[in-house]
Amino acid sequence: MPLKRTLFVLLALLLLSNLSLRADAQARRAYRLTDAQMRQLLRRIESDTARFRRSAGEALGSSSADEVNALISAFEEAMASLRDRFGRRESARGDAEVVLDRAARIDDYVRQHRLSVRAESDWRTLRADLNQLARAYGITWRWNASTAANAPAVGVDARLTGTYELDAERSQNPREAIEQVTRSLPSGQRQSVYDELVARLDPPDRLAIERRGRAVTIASSRAPRISLIADGIERSERANDGSAMRVRASLIGDRLEINAVGERGSSFNVTFEALDNGDRLRVVRRIYADRIGQYVSLESIYDRVSSVAQWDLYRETSPVTSEAFLVPDGTRVVAVLNTNLSTKDSREGDRFTATVREPTNYRDAVIEGYVSRVNQPGRISGRAEITLNFERIRLPDGRSYRFSGILESVQPVGGEQVRIDNEGAIKEQTSQTERTVQRTAIGTAVGAVIGAIAGGGKGAAIGAVIGAGAGAGSVYVQGRDHLELASGTALTIRASAPR
Missing domain, CATH: 2.40.128.20 (Calycin beta-barrel core domain)
Known part of the structure; x- marks a missing residue:
């Protein structure tokens, strides 16, 4: 008899434990469908997305589909993250909110552009499945609201x-x-x-x-x-x-x-x-x-x-403020190099100076900087390259101020005219087109904030913060033995300073 009671108690405990585990799993699950129903829904959304991408591309043509393709790619990335986290049983309401938020941007695009009947039908099908996804995660969703209105909640x-x-x-x-x-x-x-x-x-x-x-x-x-x-x-x-x-x-x-x-x-x-x-x-x-x-x-x-972000965390002896800079943001400065620079003889860390010729109110001031990078011909990209960083401007009366800027053009002495892209990189004139680089230096700035930059240390994000690419210009040519910037080379620099 004692043995039977013991077995009965063990069986009851096992049953209760199993029920408890199932209850815990149900409580942890962020969605209201079964796992099988969720898997089926996610597969259907991915299939609907691929079909809509094809029909939208056919309706717009390859030359006009870049914008909607970028929106769809961002949506697919969020879906992939949701699917992966669902597979690891980690998906949460926030993951679905990101998917829906990116879908809202596609919906704005569809409403503002005339697509084919087939593309609009494919989008309605995809929207219906996304509505089911929102209900599964308990999210109240309004497609007719603006994208901003669909931003994540304050919480x-x-x-x-x-x-x-x-x-x-x-x-x-x-x-x-x-x-x-x-x-x-x-x-x-x-x-x-x-x-x-x-x-x-x-x-x-x-x-x-x-x-x-x-x-x-x-x-x-x-x-x-x-x-x-x-x-x-x-x-x-x-x-x-x-x-x-x-x-x-x-x-x-x-x-x-x-x-x-x-x-x-x-x-x-x-x-x-x-x-x-x-x-x-x-x-x-x-x-x-x-x-x-x-x-x-x-x-x-x-x-x-x-609970409030406090922005006075960063301090240094000479804080970067608008008062630390003399030349206003956006001022175009023409200066002439006083130093011979070349990929053959210059090294990283070498100092250089350039004397200002224009505008007249800064004439004869001296801009100081250093070489932050030298690439010999044939290395990495196959081009000769020098990167210049600007630091300070010293006036004729001896006063000195911080200076950052983006190179707009370079005219070597007796050399060919060179052309510059919109991030400060200079190249020989060619018929080849270059991809436009967006003027944001988020990688550099975030790297400085968290310390994940080469060399680390304070102040490394200054150039990125006060102006995209500020303080750096990469001078390069292709198809040459060496890049030569002799004394007398004219630099046109657009100043960057805190606004």
């Missing part, structure tokens, strides 16, 4: 917004992590690589974030605030050293992801994720260390000390 914004302080005990120790990845290096290289990575991965003590829909502003104790639009669209830009970068910022629920891919070890990925309803923030950084040929990852945990 979603608030979970990521605030001022945060580093919790060192809960965070990975950067020095221990870096020691692990540098341990196998030769002794002669180990210390320099270790020091470089510590400078890049040492986390800022404080962070401030403000989210308003897809608009996000970030600052830290390492660098002043920057703003970006986390719309999931990849953008091309130039870093402060003139190198090219591809940057994408995305919002998936309470998670902000920024991915930057560039040259010379400037690639990084960073994730900001709200935890405990916003009381804590997890920041995961992955940077590419070119000297060891691999990514290094570090996780930092921050405690929220204020």
Whole structure:
């Protein structure tokens, strides 16, 4: 008899445990459909999206479909994230909100442009499935509202917004992590690589974030605030050293992801994720260390000390204000090089000066700067290249001010006229067309805020903050042995200063 009672009790406990687990799983599940119904719905949405892309492309033609294709690509990226998180049983209402938010932008486009009957029918079919997705996640959705009206709710914004302080005990120790990845290096290289990575991965003590829909502003104790639009669209830009970068910022629920891919070890990925309803923030950084040929990852945990983003976190001895600059933003300055520069003889860090000729109120002032990058012919892109960074302007009376600018043209002495793209990169005149690079340096600026930049350190985002590409111009030619910028070369610079 005792044995029967024991078996009965064990059976009852097992049944209760099973019911409890099922109840917990149901409580954790963010959607109201069964798993099988959700899988079927997600597959149908992906099929509907592919069909709409084809019919919209046929209706618009290849020359007019770029805009809608970009919108569809951003939508597909959000859908892929939702599907992946659903597969890991991590999907939340916020993931579906991102999908619907991007779908709303496509809906705006469809309503403002005349498409074919087939394309509009395909969109209505896709919209019907998206309505079912919204109901499954308990989201009230209005297609006739503007995209802005469909931005995430204040509560979603608030979970990521605030001022945060580093919790060192809960965070990975950067020095221990870096020691692990540098341990196998030769002794002669180990210390320099270790020091470089510590400078890049040492986390800022404080962070401030403000989210308003897809608009996000970030600052830290390492660098002043920057703003970006986390719309999931990849953008091309130039870093402060003139190198090219591809940057994408995305919002998936309470998670902000920024991915930057560039040259010379400037690639990084960073994730900001709200935890405990916003009381804590997890920041995961992955940077590419070119000297060891691999990514290094570090996780930092921050405690929220204020629900309001405080923008006075960054301070330095000489704060960057409009008073620190003399030449107003947008002023076109013509200056003549006083220094011989060439890819044959110049080295990174070499100083140069240029004497101002125009405008007359700055005539004979001297602009000071340095060479931040030299590429010998045939390296990397096959072109000879020098990157110039501008730092200061010294007036004839001895007064000195900060100076940043974007190169607009260069006229070598006795040389051919060169042409410049809109990010400060100069090339020989050719019949070939170049892709326009958007004037946003979000990758450089975010890298400075989180420390994931080559060399790390404060002030590294100044150029990006005060003007896209400010303080950097990449001079390059192709099909030559060397690039020569002799003393007397005329530089036309558009000044960039805080507004």
